[in-house]
Amino acid sequence: MSSKRVVIAGMGFGGLQASKALAGSAVELTMVDRNNYHLFQPLLYQVATAGLEQEAIAYPLRGLTRRWRGASFLLAEISGINLAGKLVLTDAGAVPYDYLVVATGSRTNFFGMESVAAHAFDLKQLDQAEDLRNNILLMFERASRETDPERRSALLTFVIVGGGPTGVEFAGALRELIVYVLSQDYPAISVLETRIILIEAAASLLTAMPADLREYAYLKLLSMGVEVLLENRVVGATAESVELHGGTVIASHTLFWSAGVAAAEVAEYIEGAERGAAGRIVVQPDLSIKGHPEVFVVGDMACFLEEGVPLPMMAPVAIQQGAHVARAILAREQGRISPPFHYCDKGSMATIGRSCAVAAAAGFKFRGYIAWLAWLLLHLYYLIGFRNRLVVMMNWTYAYWFHERQVRLITAKKRRAASL
Amino acid sequence: MSSKRVVIAGMGFGGLQASKALAGSAVELTMVDRNNYHLFQPLLYQVATAGLEQEAIAYPLRGLTRRWRGASFLLAEISGINLAGKLVLTDAGAVPYDYLVVATGSRTNFFGMESVAAHAFDLKQLDQAEDLRNNILLMFERASRETDPERRSALLTFVIVGGGPTGVEFAGALRELIVYVLSQDYPAISVLETRIILIEAAASLLTAMPADLREYAYLKLLSMGVEVLLENRVVGATAESVELHGGTVIASHTLFWSAGVAAAEVAEYIEGAERGAAGRIVVQPDLSIKGHPEVFVVGDMACFLEEGVPLPMMAPVAIQQGAHVARAILAREQGRISPPFHYCDKGSMATIGRSCAVAAAAGFKFRGYIAWLAWLLLHLYYLIGFRNRLVVMMNWTYAYWFHERQVRLITAKKRRAASL
Numbered sequence: 001m002s003s004k005r006v007v008i009a010g011m012g013f014g015g016l017q018a019s020k021a022l023a024g025s026a027v028e029l030t031m032v033d034r035n036n037y038h039l040f041q042p043l044l045y046q047v048a049t050a051g052l053e054q055e056a057i058a059y060p061l062r063g064l065t066r067r068w069r070g071a072s073f074l075l076a077e078i079s080g081i082n083l084a085g086k087l088v089l090t091d092a093g094a095v096p097y098d099y100l101v102v103a104t105g106s107r108t109n110f111f112g113m114e115s116v117a118a119h120a121f122d123l124k125q126l127d128q129a130e131d132l133r134n135n136i137l138l139m140f141e142r143a144s145r146e147t148d149p150e151r152r153s154a155l156l157t158f159v160i161v162g163g164g165p166t167g168v169e170f171a172g173a174l175r176e177l178i179v180y181v182l183s184q185d186y187p188a189i190s191v192l193e194t195r196i197i198l199i200e201a202a203a204s205l206l207t208a209m210p211a212d213l214r215e216y217a218y219l220k221l222l223s224m225g226v227e228v229l230l231e232n233r234v235v236g237a238t239a240e241s242v243e244l245h246g247g248t249v250i251a252s253h254t255l256f257w258s259a260g261v262a263a264a265e266v267a268e269y270i271e272g273a274e275r276g277a278a279g280r281i282v283v284q285p286d287l288s289i290k291g292h293p294e295v296f297v298v299g300d301m302a303c304f305l306e307e308g309v310p311l312p313m314m315a316p317v318a319i320q321q322g323a324h325v326a327r328a329i330l331a332r333e334q335g336r337i338s339p340p341f342h343y344c345d346k347g348s349m350a351t352i353g354r355s356c357a358v359a360a361a362a363g364f365k366f367r368g369y370i371a372w373l374a375w376l377l378l379h380l381y382y383l384i385g386f387r388n389r390l391v392v393m394m395n396w397t398y399a400y401w402f403h404e405r406q407v408r409l410i411t412a413k414k415r416r417a418a419s420l
Numbered sequence: 421m422s423s424k425r426v427v428i429a430g431m432g433f434g435g436l437q438a439s440k441a442l443a444g445s446a447v448e449l450t451m452v453d454r455n456n457y458h459l460f461q462p463l464l465y466q467v468a469t470a471g472l473e474q475e476a477i478a479y480p481l482r483g484l485t486r487r488w489r490g491a492s493f494l495l496a497e498i499s500g501i502n503l504a505g506k507l508v509l510t511d512a513g514a515v516p517y518d519y520l521v522v523a524t525g526s527r528t529n530f531f532g533m534e535s536v537a538a539h540a541f542d543l544k545q546l547d548q549a550e551d552l553r554n555n556i557l558l559m560f561e562r563a564s565r566e567t568d569p570e571r572r573s574a575l576l577t578f579v580i581v582g583g584g585p586t587g588v589e590f591a592g593a594l595r596e597l598i599v600y601v602l603s604q605d606y607p608a609i610s611v612l613e614t615r616i617i618l619i620e621a622a623a624s625l626l627t628a629m630p631a632d633l634r635e636y637a638y639l640k641l642l643s644m645g646v647e648v649l650l651e652n653r654v655v656g657a658t659a660e661s662v663e664l665h666g667g668t669v670i671a672s673h674t675l676f677w678s679a680g681v682a683a684a685e686v687a688e689y690i691e692g693a694e695r696g697a698a699g700r701i702v703v704q705p706d707l708s709i710k711g712h713p714e715v716f717v718v719g720d721m722a723c724f725l726e727e728g729v730p731l732p733m734m735a736p737v738a739i740q741q742g743a744h745v746a747r748a749i750l751a752r753e754q755g756r757i758s759p760p761f762h763y764c765d766k767g768s769m770a771t772i773g774r775s776c777a778v779a780a781a782a783g784f785k786f787r788g789y790i791a792w793l794a795w796l797l798l799h800l801y802y803l804i805g806f807r808n809r810l811v812v813m814m815n816w817t818y819a820y821w822f823h824e825r826q827v828r829l830i831t832a833k834k835r836r837a838a839s840l
Contacts, residue, residue: 036557036830053475060828062605072607075561075830092565126831137456141495145512185482187492387818387826391811398807406807408480410456410495411546 003028006329007088007097009078009266011038011061013315014299015103016384017322023068025330030095032088034077036061039126040383042315043392045166047129049173050137050181050408051399054126056391059384078104081269083292099294099329102266102281103322106300106313109260109278119237120257123166132256134412136174139253141410143193144186154251156194159242161234162259163200164207165350168217170256171198171226172353179225180403196226197250201233201259206358208312208348213358216367220352234259261313263301270295276303276310285340287325296325306343315382316346351375354400423448426749427508427517429498429686431458431481433735434719435523436804437742443488445750450515452508454497456481459546460803462735463812465586467549469593470557470601470828471819474546476811479804498524501689503712519714519749522686522701523742526720526733529680529698539657540677543586552676554832556594559673561830564608574671576614579662581654582679583620584627585770588637590676591618591646592773599645600823616646617670621653621679626778628732628768633778636787640772654679681733683721690715696723696730705760707745716745726763735802736766771795774820 004027008015011033019031037058046052065071076090081100088095108122121132136158143155158174160167175196183191198205198221204214205221205228221228229244234255236243242250263279273289274282280303283289287296287304299318304311311317320343328338347361349371357371366374376396383389399405424447428435431453439451457478466472485491496510501520508515528542541552556578563575578594580587595616603611618625618641624634625641625648641648649664654675656663662670683699693709694702700723703709707716707724719738723730731737740763748758767781769791777791786794796816803809819825 036561036828053473054831055473055475055827055829058829060605060826062828063824063826066604066607074565141456145494184486185480187486385826387814387824390814394807394810394814404483404807406480406483406805407475408456408482409475409478409546411474 004098004329004333005030005096006099006101007032007095008101008103009033009088010102010104010264010299011035012041012103012105012299012318014105014318014322015101016064017319018101018103018298018326019064019068019071019322021323021326022329023064023071025070027070027099027329027333029068029071030074030097031061031065031071032074032076032078032090032095033061034075035126036073036075038064038384040388041124042379043383044123044126044129045170045173047126047407048121048123048132048136048170049177050133050405051173051177052392052395053407054130056388056395057383058126059388063385078266078269081266081271083271083295086294097294100296101322101325102270102295102297102301103299103318104264104266104301105318106261106278107264108257109262110257111260113234113236115236115238116234116255116257119239120161120255122257123170130411133407134410135254136177137408137410138412140182140186140189144188150251153193153195154240155253156189157250157252158194158196158254158256159234159250159252160196160198160256160258162257163198163202163205163228163230164258165348166258167198167200167256168205168221168350168352170258171196171221172224172351172356175221175224175226176353177405177408181405181408185408191225197229197252198226199229199232199234199244201231203231205230206350209350209358210360210365213360213365213367217350217352217358220356224353261300267301270297278313280310280313286328286338287321287341288328288338296328298322298325304341304343311343314348317343320344349375349378424518424749424753425450425516426519426521427452427515428521428523429453429508430522430524430684430719431455432461432523432525432719432738434525434738434742435521437739438521438523438718438746439484439488439491439742441743441746442749443484443491445490447490447519447749447753449488449491450494450517451481451485451491452494452496452498452510452515453481454495455546456493456495458484458804460808461544462799463803464543464546464549465590465593467546467827468541468543468552468556468590469597470553470825471593471597472812472815473827474550476808476815477803478546479808483805498686498689501686501691503691503715506714517714520716521742521745522690522715522717522721523719523738524684524686524721525738526681526698527684528677529682530677531680533654533656535656535658536654536675536677539659540581540675542677543590544681550831553827554830555674556597557828557830558832560602560606560609563613564606570671573613573615574660575673576609577670577672578614578616578674578676579654579670579672580616580618580676580678581620582677583618583622583625583648583650584678585768586678587618587620587676588625588641588770588772590678591616591641592644592771592776595641595644595646596773597825597828601825601828605828611645617649617672618646619649619652619654619664621651623651625650626770629770629778630780630785633780633785633787637770637772637778640776644773681720687721690717698733700730700733706748706758707741707761708748708758716748718742718745724761724763731763734768737763740764769795769798
């Protein structure tokens with residue numbers, strides 16, 4: 001087997017899985033990402049709600065490549081792909097490849113609403129989680145010394161758009177942060193003054209879940225004190241308000257958007273490729289693109305039709321596709337035919353609050369404490385690195401026992417005192 | 421005892437100690453800081469060298485005020501002090517006081533060298549430690565793909581100015597980061613290509629230490645591979661070079677400055693006060709300022725003469741002064757005379773590297789492993805919060821066993837992909 005150059009662009013779940021499976025084989029592996037770490041996105045919302053330090057959900061990629069024979073890492077921003085010349089163009093130079101795996105994921109989709117894009121928080125990157133945490137805590141600081149009741153109410157109103165797992169988990173975690181922690185921190189603010197409004201365009205939350213779990217999650221959030229607006233949507237925003245379809249305006253300084261994602265910019269660099277919804281690249285049964293069997297697309301960026309329906313943009317799909325592409329490349333190098341991809345749906349889950357989650361897997365449905373435990377264990381399992389697991393477990397244990405979240409720091413860079 | 425309003429400005433070691441001692445007494449205590457956390461500055465250099473997450477050395481102040489009867493916290497930037505009207509002016513409004521404790525510490529002193537101020541890193545605040553860590557790691561990323569030997573060498577040269585504890589500890593920690601961790605992460609970079617140059621104006625490092633410990637620290641750093649330039653000083657800098665007195669120019673992209681501090685800006689707001697060296701406020705024997713017995717200054721900002729010599733700007737002085745002022749206020753409220761302050765010098769210490777530190781206390785001198793253990797335990801003891809101690813201990817243990825520092829993340833905010 002000759003030493004073929006495999007370039008993997010993007011070190012999310014898909015790219016990392018492909019890299020892991022190819023490392024140590026005879027290929028020359030180059031892992032490219034604009035960050036020097038793999039980010040465990042499913043726990044970003046816990047960073048945003050002061051439950052975890054940001055370092056606990058990021059793992060330095062060179063900590064992997066140092067152990068992986070034949071693998072190297074390149075910190076670079078991708079600026080183009082030359083399919084004919086087999087080159088990935090980056091701000092650190094052009095990288096030649098024999099095989100290319102594009103796994104650069106997705107970005108937030110504001111559906112063209114510029115006012116929302118300008119004022120909403122979203123959670124795709126580590127610093128966004130820190131920004132959102134800073135903002136939530138700052139709202140409480142400002143409210144604690146605001147005397148005007150209307151302005152105070154606006155500061156303490158948090159609007160969340162999107163009733164998928166991220167929106168539901170964030171709403172629950174924010175509510176618990178307020179009820180258990182901030183209510184103690186800010187004696188001048190009553191929990192009754194705070195509002196969390198979760199807005200979903202569909203007729204129910206967690207639409208991927210079975211009906212009874214959807215209902216359970218909905219009632220649980222209501223009982224926790226989260227207001228849920230179904231069949232409604234946001235059409236505009238300012239720094240101090242959120243406008244709904246139908247004209248209602250909610251006075252709020254915090255709008256969190258988790259109502260949609262679209263393929264990341266890199267998708268636009270793949271010229272001539274067929275595009276599906278949300279700018280995703282339509283891939284062949286083996287995950288390569290038409291006319292370029294040496295270029296694969298995996299994860300959120302790939303539009304793969306299973307029984308005529310595109311697979312959802314979520315981590316398990318990316319992980320399975322990453323592993324599949326690695327096998328496909330090794331098969332081809334050994335002269336075998338690369339098989340078609342099939343997604344094995346292992347189910348989905350979402351945690352709502354303390355000791356409370358919903359999970360649907362392999363025809364079984366779980367809710368409450370047992371689903372919550374399963375959620376904890378699965379997330380710990382998929383986290384990378386012994387130390388990160390330890391830190392996260394410690395934080396969770398601490399929070400569970402003491403109803404305390406210690407990472408409630410406002411780390412926003414303020415104007416610094418001039419040095420002498 | 422009437423309920424007097426005590427305002428404590430600045431929540432470093434001095435302000436925090438004063439607050440702690442006054443909390444629960446009959447005074448109405450307002451703690452003011454521009455950050456919502458107390459920062460454990462002595463470990464900032466470990467955040468900068470990827471040994472600790474930043475959250476581990478910060479403790480949310482409201483986590484204290486919620487337990488302290490009569491205490492409240494105000495997040496605010498101080499913009500002036502009205503001594504006649506007994507008001508602290510802030511961006512969150514004016515705060516009236518009956519007693520004021522000014523404990524706003526120090527800022528970096530570049531001695532008027534603008535080019536150095538523009539290009540050097542310093543360590544006073546949390547985000548500066550993150551910036552410095554990002555920079556160090558980024559230099560290795562850039563060097564790993566730089567082919568020009570001169571440019572490569574400049575990227576891998578780190579200049580540290582100031583041979584006090586911070587400079588020595590940072591130099592040692594950086595050297596170990598490079599030798600144990602980065603040398604594994606970057607197979608294309610040899611340790612021999614890297615340079616750490618520690619520059620000190622005096623004839624020895626750690627001038628506050630006994631001569632044999634100074635010599636020991638010096639030889640230890642040399643044996644670790646740190647270049648030490650004594651009786652030399654920096655006179656200018658650009659983004660890619662450092663100029664020494666005498667004309668020598670060192671090609672380097674990283675200049676860390678720990679060669680001096682001066683009283684923070686707030687000192688300038690105390691009108692009419694006598695000023696000592698570095699802009700510090702000269703205080704009376706009881707730490708109040710002349711003509712205003714209700715205003716105290718403690719810590720780095722106070723210039724207190726003990727046997728004609730100003731006390732050093734270090735944490736133990738601030739802690740003792742904070743406690744003293746709290747006692748003085750309570751004494752006055754009870755009609756007793758507030759006693760003069762005396763500093764009890766408990767010695768000083770600095771860690772140089774793995775299992776190696778120097779410590780001088782109560783006439784005894786320690787070095788090597790025993791001093792290092794004492795250093796670890798003392799720093800853990802003075803850290804605030806059970807969780808922080810646990811996280812720091814875990815990181816230290818992990819680093820000691822595995823020669824690993826996992827927080828080597830480049831978290832610099834990059835240009836973000838435009839959202840849709």
